[in-house]
Amino acid sequence: MKAILITLDEQKIIEIENELEALQEAVDGYIETVTLIPDKVEMIVNEEGLIKGMEQNFVASVIAGTCIVGNALIVGVDGENFCDVPDEWIRCCK
Numbered sequence: 001m002k003a004i005l006i007t008l009d010e011q012k013i014i015e016i017e018n019e020l021e022a023l024q025e026a027v028d029g030y031i032e033t034v035t036l037i038p039d040k041v042e043m044i045v046n047e048e049g050l051i052k053g054m055e056q057n058f059v060a061s062v063i064a065g066t067c068i069v070g071n072a073l074i075v076g077v078d079g080e081n082f083c084d085v086p087d088e089w090i091r092c093c094k
Helices: 020-027 058-064 087-093
Strands: 002-006 011-015 031-037 041-046 072-078 081-083
Touching (some): 020 072
Antiparallel strands (some): 031 041, 041 072, 072 081
């Protein structure tokens, strides 16, 4: 699926498998979500990032409106499933 990966250094559009293991690898640990637009867009982050002392991700924090640490993924939502990030978000990332 298409997602936006936000690291501490860059933002880029990526293709990622919609599998738990791939999502965990992208954020370096267990995942949790932050709702950006209800029923449309979510940010996937490391559930234990603060406990692990990961560095703050300033871009992701501004987008989420809360402190985000480590890598973050922005994905679309279809019901209870993740899907491609909406096209308008991809256009903003280019």
